[in-house]
Amino acid sequence: MRYIPNTDRDCAAMLQAIGVRSVDELFADIPPAVRLKRPLKVPPAMAESEVARHLRELADKNANADRYSMFLGAGCYNHFSPAIINHLVLRGEFLTPYTPYQPEISQGTLQALYEYQSLVCLLTGMEVSNASMYEGASATAEAVLMAQRITGRSEVLMARAVHPEYRTVTRTYASQLGITFREVAFTEAGVTDTAQVRKMLSERVACLVVQSPNFFGAIEDVAPLAEVAHAVGAMLVVAVAEPVSLGILKPPGECGADIVTAEGAGLGTGLNYGGPAVGFFATREKFIRYMPGRLVGETEDREGRTGYVLTLATREQHIRREKATSNICTSESLIANMSAMYMVTMGPRGLREVALMNLRKAAYAKERLAKLRGFSLRFTGPTFNEFVLRTKKRPGEVLKGLLKRQIIGGVDLGRFYPELKDCLLVCVTEQNSRTEIDALAKALGGTR
Amino acid sequence: MSRMEQTIGTRGLVLNEPLVFEQGSPGRVGYSFPPLDVPEKKAEALIPKRLLRDGISGFPEMSEVDVIRHYTRISQWNYCVDLGFFPLGSCTMKYNPRINEDMARLPGFAKAHPYQPEELSQGALQLMWELEQYLADIAGMDRVTLQPSAGAHGELTGLMMIRAYHTSRGNPRSKVLIPDSAHGTNPATSALCGYRVVPVKEGPRGVVEAKAVAEVMDNEVAAIMVTNPNTLGLFEDQIIEVAKIVHAKGGQVYCDGANLNSIMGISRPGDSGIDVIQINLHKTFSQPHGGGGPGAGPVALKKHLAPFMPVPTVEKKGNRYTLDFKRPKSIGKVRAFAASFGVLVRSYTYIRSMGAAGLRRAAEVAVLNANYILSQLKGTYHLPYDRHCMHECVFTDALQSRHDIHTLDIAKRLIDYGFHPPTIYFPLIVKGALMIEPTETESKETLDQFIAAMKRIAREAEEKPEVLRQAPHNPKVTRMNETKAAREPKLRWRPAS
Numbered sequence: 001m002r003y004i005p006n007t008d009r010d011c012a013a014m015l016q017a018i019g020v021r022s023v024d025e026l027f028a029d030i031p032p033a034v035r036l037k038r039p040l041k042v043p044p045a046m047a048e049s050e051v052a053r054h055l056r057e058l059a060d061k062n063a064n065a066d067r068y069s070m071f072l073g074a075g076c077y078n079h080f081s082p083a084i085i086n087h088l089v090l091r092g093e094f095l096t097p098y099t100p101y102q103p104e105i106s107q108g109t110l111q112a113l114y115e116y117q118s119l120v121c122l123l124t125g126m127e128v129s130n131a132s133m134y135e136g137a138s139a140t141a142e143a144v145l146m147a148q149r150i151t152g153r154s155e156v157l158m159a160r161a162v163h164p165e166y167r168t169v170t171r172t173y174a175s176q177l178g179i180t181f182r183e184v185a186f187t188e189a190g191v192t193d194t195a196q197v198r199k200m201l202s203e204r205v206a207c208l209v210v211q212s213p214n215f216f217g218a219i220e221d222v223a224p225l226a227e228v229a230h231a232v233g234a235m236l237v238v239a240v241a242e243p244v245s246l247g248i249l250k251p252p253g254e255c256g257a258d259i260v261t262a263e264g265a266g267l268g269t270g271l272n273y274g275g276p277a278v279g280f281f282a283t284r285e286k287f288i289r290y291m292p293g294r295l296v297g298e299t300e301d302r303e304g305r306t307g308y309v310l311t312l313a314t315r316e317q318h319i320r321r322e323k324a325t326s327n328i329c330t331s332e333s334l335i336a337n338m339s340a341m342y343m344v345t346m347g348p349r350g351l352r353e354v355a356l357m358n359l360r361k362a363a364y365a366k367e368r369l370a371k372l373r374g375f376s377l378r379f380t381g382p383t384f385n386e387f388v389l390r391t392k393k394r395p396g397e398v399l400k401g402l403l404k405r406q407i408i409g410g411v412d413l414g415r416f417y418p419e420l421k422d423c424l425l426v427c428v429t430e431q432n433s434r435t436e437i438d439a440l441a442k443a444l445g446g447t448r
Numbered sequence: 449m450s451r452m453e454q455t456i457g458t459r460g461l462v463l464n465e466p467l468v469f470e471q472g473s474p475g476r477v478g479y480s481f482p483p484l485d486v487p488e489k490k491a492e493a494l495i496p497k498r499l500l501r502d503g504i505s506g507f508p509e510m511s512e513v514d515v516i517r518h519y520t521r522i523s524q525w526n527y528c529v530d531l532g533f534f535p536l537g538s539c540t541m542k543y544n545p546r547i548n549e550d551m552a553r554l555p556g557f558a559k560a561h562p563y564q565p566e567e568l569s570q571g572a573l574q575l576m577w578e579l580e581q582y583l584a585d586i587a588g589m590d591r592v593t594l595q596p597s598a599g600a601h602g603e604l605t606g607l608m609m610i611r612a613y614h615t616s617r618g619n620p621r622s623k624v625l626i627p628d629s630a631h632g633t634n635p636a637t638s639a640l641c642g643y644r645v646v647p648v649k650e651g652p653r654g655v656v657e658a659k660a661v662a663e664v665m666d667n668e669v670a671a672i673m674v675t676n677p678n679t680l681g682l683f684e685d686q687i688i689e690v691a692k693i694v695h696a697k698g699g700q701v702y703c704d705g706a707n708l709n710s711i712m713g714i715s716r717p718g719d720s721g722i723d724v725i726q727i728n729l730h731k732t733f734s735q736p737h738g739g740g741g742p743g744a745g746p747v748a749l750k751k752h753l754a755p756f757m758p759v760p761t762v763e764k765k766g767n768r769y770t771l772d773f774k775r776p777k778s779i780g781k782v783r784a785f786a787a788s789f790g791v792l793v794r795s796y797t798y799i800r801s802m803g804a805a806g807l808r809r810a811a812e813v814a815v816l817n818a819n820y821i822l823s824q825l826k827g828t829y830h831l832p833y834d835r836h837c838m839h840e841c842v843f844t845d846a847l848q849s850r851h852d853i854h855t856l857d858i859a860k861r862l863i864d865y866g867f868h869p870p871t872i873y874f875p876l877i878v879k880g881a882l883m884i885e886p887t888e889t890e891s892k893e894t895l896d897q898f899i900a901a902m903k904r905i906a907r908e909a910e911e912k913p914e915v916l917r918q919a920p921h922n923p924k925v926t927r928m929n930e931t932k933a934a935r936e937p938k939l940r941w942r943p944a945s
């Protein structure tokens with residue numbers, strides 16, 4: 001086996017040095033009753049060329065964004081990633097170390113994560129960021145737990161326009177600790193109903209959770225929501241599932257958000273059938289000690305040279321055990337650093353440019369599709385790169401028709417919202433050319 | 449040539465590199481986009497101005513070359529498995545095969561969308577279904593959820609399922625038993641599930657004793673969380689009795705599977721009476737650690753817990769693979785979308801490359817390597833549990849502390865010799881622990897070099913202890929002031945005001 005260097009001769013020499021006759025003797029502590037007496041039900045080893053062919057065959061059974069015109073978003077966005085990002089994360093020095101427990105020989109990962117934390121703060125308008133969570137949905141769940149720790153309250157208002165999977169994950173986490181949820185409806189503009197929020201808020205509410213752009217692609221007006229939440233001592237959690245939007249949208253931190261979570265995979269990592277991804281987690285300085293996750297801080301060595309370390313570990317499981325702010329240990333350092341590499345490569349102009357491209361292309365598509373007979377826009381509010389299209393024909397059939405033309409047209413919203421079962425969620429990114437959009441319009445025109 | 453220069457550790461040329469924020473120049477770009485092919489509407493025409501930002505202040509403006517140089521330079525300040533021996537105990541720092549990286553990047557995987565139709569995702573679903581079968585057999589379990597994103601995430605998922613199981617039987621129960629040698633994630637996970645932790649002391653042989661469990665076991669205990677093999681590198685040889693005691697009072701047995709690498713194909717946790725186990729793909733199944741993730745922590749379980757698995761599960765119907773969301777008793781979901789899929793591709797590729805016999809061989813050689821180190825360092829370092837070990841051996845600084853040299857000094861000196869230090873001061877029950885896990889991907893020569901370095905450090909502890917107290921000497925920076933970092937937290941760069 002090419003991954004196991006020791007030969008039988010090496011092994012024999014080691015056994016002799018240990019003073020045993022066989023490897024079996026080393027396993028003597030395992031009771032005979034629980035020894036496996038047959039080979040594992042795993043197929044025999046494949047050579048590198050064989051395994052590569054097998055995996056290619058599996059991969060080829062999947063549609064992918066190179067072979068199809070893809071208009072799917074819904075929390076997982078098809079953005080371009082410059083070639084250098086992939087090359088840099090493939091460097092063994094970033095790919096193959098552990099969590100940086102020994103700072104003297106981990107300064108590369110630590111400085112990169114410190115830069116990541118800084119970039120996340122600048123992008124979201126927040127004061128402090130941790131070194132990553134698993135992904136957007138579980139980061140949002142941990143934000144809710146943090147709001148409960150800070151406020152001592154156990155009721156949560158969750159906008160119905162938040163990604164359905166984010167809502168499910170947050171409920172799954174929070175229900176273990178007796179947190180209860182109430183859902184806030186959306187308006188005809190496709191955004192969270194502020195009047196209803198005001199009515200539902202009380203001094204029992206730990207936090208209000210909204211997403212912007214929300215699941216329908218609509219941009220929430222966060223500032224008034226923050227105001228009403230703060231008026232009763234509740235916190236505002238803003239989830240951003242499409243981080244590219246922050247290239248032009250006002251960052252939640254400037255709108256009064258107390259915790260911002262985001263899904264960072266859109267910044268350079270890509271689709272990967274949904275993961276790996278990275279959860280951004282940023283908050284206000286005064287809440288640092290309530291934060292989950294690793295934090296990298298600047299300090300100096302014995303000779304006064306600047307360097308970075310994991311810090312404020314007294315919040316964490318390996319020190320605090322059952323009193324920790326979270327159980328998180330391994331998170332998503334490499335993906336966090338990938339997103340930092342992307343942000344640095346794009347710079348302020350690139351991020352603005354890609355955001356504008358998404359906005360304009362989606363606006364073009366929105367306008368074209370809304371004009372087609374049998375189709376209309378479901379909501380009236382401003383959107384970023386996704387929008388909800390109402391169809392006369394059943395959305396499932398519309399999508400099926402498009403597949404014949406190598407187009408994956410969007411998400412059938414009936415899957416998540418019974419009240420929107422006549423709707424499609426359509427996403428357009430910088431990866432969709434005008435030709436593709438025109439082909440989509442033409443195909444939809446023909447599916448009436 | 450001095451003796452120091454003969455070791456693999458040396459000083460090389462490393463370049464200084466400031467933060468990205470101190471670099472670049474206005475107008476410099478690192479990207480390119482095709483010309484806009486739709487009408488160039490103003491953002492303000494589409495979105496109310498109050499919802500728009502002024503620009504992103506503070507971001508650097510760099511060229512592609514600047515970015516490559518920046519990250520390449522700082523990357524060289526990292527130690528990593530590709531560079532050398534990384535015997536971090538309980539972390540299973542094995543080699544990360546490069547074919548796995550290539551496979552994860554195949555467009556059919558990397559550019560597939562989680563919401564694309566099932567009939568156009570059959571390859572991804574087949575891979576997940578087959579991976580579930582392999583992991584289930586390796587663990588001796590009935591089902592596996594691939595959803596959790598890391599070991600601790602798997603623990604949480606497992607414990608949530610246990611809670612849901614108890615709740616369905618009328619009482620979620622209130623306590624979880626955890627041995628003192630457990631990783632901190634175990635108690636932290638229990639707290640996240642609303643459980644109170646009841647500690648269980650290990651016996652003198654370093655394993656959990658059945659009678660100690662019997663003393664604290666009652667009808668309010670939801671589960672025991674055992675790590676097997678445990679963090680002392682020992683197989684919990686009373687696990688069968690422990691499981692019987694816990695089951696007799698209706699409790700569940702959770703196994704932290706962080707150390708599964710040493711028993712693959714030799715013993716299956718499910719056969720010992722374990723009900724749930726998380727499997728760290730970034731340890732046993734070669735997903736690279738990436739400086740702290742991404743990982744994945746699939747959870748294998750017995751069939752009585754299957755109704756509570758997170759949705760979706762992957763099912764096979766005839767020759768077709770589907771995602772099953774209709775599971776009314778499910779705990780829900782612990783992340784968006786089905787799983788950290790790219791990680792699954794790497795571990796699947798690894799399992800197919802190794803085959804059944806290769807996996808067993810990996811376990812055997814991992815244990816052989818650990819015992820070889822144990823046998824060669826015994827006497828030079830204090831061995832608190834003097835018996836054969838599994839995947840790792842645990843020494844202490846007891847012999848060196850006579851010279852006022854402690855585990856931290858030994859660890860830092862190893863860096864000078866070209867090695868990553870072992871896990872230190874863990875498990876907490878061993879004072880001054882040095883926890884060494886070599887894995888199967890290290891050769892005898894590497895182990896011999898490491899053993900020689902450890903012996904030389906033991907001599908230095910007697911002859912020139914000051915060298916150890918000041919170590920490391922070779923890296924770019926020396927010991928960091930961690931107190932300052934915590935007392936005056938500086939967690940980000942800020943633009944000059």
